[in-house]
Amino acid sequence: MLTLCLLLVVLVGCGGRPATDGARAEVQRLLDRRAAALLDHDAAAYGATGDAPGYGRLRAVPLAAWSYRLTSFDRTGDRVTAAAELRYRVAGHDAAPVTASRTLELARDAGGRWTVVSDRPAPGAAGLLWDQGTVTAVRGADSLVLGVGRSRAELRAFAGLADRAVPAVSDAWGTGWSGRLVVLVPASLDGMAALLGSPASAYRGIAAVTTGETGTDRAPADRIIVNPDAYGVLGPAGRRVVLTHEATHVATRAHTGAATPLWLSEGYADWVGYRGTGHSPAQAAPELARAVSGGRLPAGLPADRDFAFTGDATALAQAYEGGWLACRLIAERWGEARLGAFYRAVGAHGEREGAVERATADVLGTTPAEFTGLWRQYLRDQLGD
Numbered sequence: 001m002l003t004l005c006l007l008l009v010v011l012v013g014c015g016g017r018p019a020t021d022g023a024r025a026e027v028q029r030l031l032d033r034r035a036a037a038l039l040d041h042d043a044a045a046y047g048a049t050g051d052a053p054g055y056g057r058l059r060a061v062p063l064a065a066w067s068y069r070l071t072s073f074d075r076t077g078d079r080v081t082a083a084a085e086l087r088y089r090v091a092g093h094d095a096a097p098v099t100a101s102r103t104l105e106l107a108r109d110a111g112g113r114w115t116v117v118s119d120r121p122a123p124g125a126a127g128l129l130w131d132q133g134t135v136t137a138v139r140g141a142d143s144l145v146l147g148v149g150r151s152r153a154e155l156r157a158f159a160g161l162a163d164r165a166v167p168a169v170s171d172a173w174g175t176g177w178s179g180r181l182v183v184l185v186p187a188s189l190d191g192m193a194a195l196l197g198s199p200a201s202a203y204r205g206i207a208a209v210t211t212g213e214t215g216t217d218r219a220p221a222d223r224i225i226v227n228p229d230a231y232g233v234l235g236p237a238g239r240r241v242v243l244t245h246e247a248t249h250v251a252t253r254a255h256t257g258a259a260t261p262l263w264l265s266e267g268y269a270d271w272v273g274y275r276g277t278g279h280s281p282a283q284a285a286p287e288l289a290r291a292v293s294g295g296r297l298p299a300g301l302p303a304d305r306d307f308a309f310t311g312d313a314t315a316l317a318q319a320y321e322g323g324w325l326a327c328r329l330i331a332e333r334w335g336e337a338r339l340g341a342f343y344r345a346v347g348a349h350g351e352r353e354g355a356v357e358r359a360t361a362d363v364l365g366t367t368p369a370e371f372t373g374l375w376r377q378y379l380r381d382q383l384g385d
Contacts, residue, residue, distance in 0.1 A: 023114070024073045027080060027106055030114050031068040038066050050106070050116030057130040060137040061146060064091035068102070078108040083122060093144060093182050094221040101125040126197030129184050142166040142180055149187030150228075158183050158226070161240055165247035172272045173340060177251040182223050183243075189229040196225065202309045207231040207242045210249040222250040237277060245273035255347040259355035262307045267323025268343055271331065274324065281328070281382040285321035287314050292383040300372055301326060322379075329378045334364055 030049055037045035038055060046055040065088055072083040082104045087097035101122035106114050121127040129135055133148040140159030143166070147155045162181045170179060186192050193200040196209070203209065207230040212222035224246040231242065248269040249256075256265050274284055282289045291297070298318070306319035330339045342363045349355035360368050 023075055023080065024070060027073070027082060027114050028068075028070050030106075030116070031070070031084070031104075034116065035066045035068060039063060054119060054130070057134045060135050061130070062091040062137070062144070063088060064094070065089040065097055067097075068104075080104075080106040080108075080114070082106065090144065090182060090221070093178075093180050095178075096221075098221045100128055121194075121197075124197065127194040129186065129195060132186055132191050132194065143183060144181070145183045145185060147185035148191065150185050155185060158185060158243075161243040162224075162247065164240065165244040168244050168275070169247045169251045169272055172275055172336065173248065173251045177254070181247055181250060182221065183226065184223055185226045185228060187228065189227050192225055192227045195223075203227055203230075205230050205313060206309055207234060207238075208246050210246045212250065212253050222253060224250070237279075241270075241273040241277065245269040248272040252343065252347075255344045257347050257350070259349040259352050260343075260347050261301075261352070261356060262304045263302045263319070263323035263326060264343060264346060264356075266307060266320055267325075267327040268339070270320060270324035271327040271339070281325060285325060285383065287317040288321040288325070288379065289383040291318060292379050293385050297376060297379060298322060301375065322375075325379060325382065326375050329375055330364065333374070338363060 034046060034049040037043075037049065038058060041059070043055055067087050068084045069087070070082055070084050074081045084102050084104055086100045086102050088100075089097045102125075103118075103120055103122045104116060105118040107117050108114050121131060129146055129148055136147050136150065136152060136155060138145045138147075138152060138155040138159050140163040143159050143162035145155045145158045145162065147158075162183055166179050166181065170177075184195060186195060189200050189204060192209075193203055196203070196211070204227075206227055208224055208226045210222060210224050224243070231239065234242065246269070249265070252265070252268065270284075288298075302319035302322045306315055309316070327339060330342060334342075342359050345359035345363050346355045349358060356368055360366055360371055364371065366374075
């Protein structure tokens with residue numbers, strides 16, 4: 001009986017655990033080979049690991065690192081469903097690996113070899129640009145533009161605007177940031193939403209967003225993600241403002257955190273975006289101008305909830321415009337350098353409570369209540385009839 005039990009352990013793994021553990025190790029080694037083949041640009045070696053699309057779609061992306069770590073493993077006979085953490089890094093841009101949650105389907109062939117059948121975003125997780133098709137890459141002087149379903153000429157235009165945005169941001173904020181931008185241009189609004197792991201309705205009318213970890217200068221990566229539907233209806237000046245606005249978020253990220261109200265982070269990005277363009281307040285803040293001219297002067301600075309993408313479009317526009325005019329007021333009354341110092345002082349506080357109050361006193365020599373009063377009068381002066 002003991003001999004039989006030992007024989008069964010060797011053959012079937014005493015309930016399946018050793019056999020499952022062995023399969024898991026085999027799959028991890030397969031994924032390691034797949035990653036090495038991708039980084040080595042070895043199409044044949046990559047193809048030997050499975051037929052799931054990947055190599056051709058990724059070929060244009062300049063990767064410095066790519067690896068998988070299995071986090072869960074469910075085997076049924078010759079099929080496996082596995083969850084994995086993908087870690088990758090774009091050469092010349094990412095300070096540390098970006099992570100993405102993936103679901104992998106694998107099958108074992110007649111020869112006993114495991115191969116990848118599919119590699120897709122985990123349920124509820126954001127997708128990656130190459131999930132949507134073959135990526136085209138265009139390099140600028142200070143930028144990398146990656147697109148799907150877009151011509152090289154279109155992507156070159158994005159690179160040109162990004163390259164103009166970098167010095168514009170550095171001139172306003174300073175050079176203490178990477179000075180490098182990665183711009184993702186999907187084929188549609190739905191593609192943008194998939195990259196953000198959110199419904200498309202949340203970003204309708206939003207020309208672009210920037211993703212990245214705030215409050216640190218060692219964040220893995222920043223990505224400017226374009227909504228081609230909304231971006232496409234903008235004129236040349238509007239496109240420049242949008243790319244410069246998003247580049248400002250990349251530059252200020254290390255000094256933006258829980259203490260920073262959205263009126264300041266979005267207002268400052270708009271201030272840099274409009275800086276030097278010659279846009280008047282009435283031109284750049286049409287919704288707020290209509291409200292002020294109609295006798296609907298805001299009682300206070302925009303609250304964070306006013307910046308919700310899923311809210312009222314007019315209220316959202318007024319929130320951005322109000323934040324921009326608050327930063328414009330600081331730049332005009334106290335100077336551009338003091339505006340930058342105010343932004344940094346708020347972010348350095350660490351928590352929301354008391355951050356604006358302290359920075360307003362220390363940097364501007366006033367109080368939030370007094371500043372709000374000045375801002376409301378500034379709206380009357382700049383936007384009133």
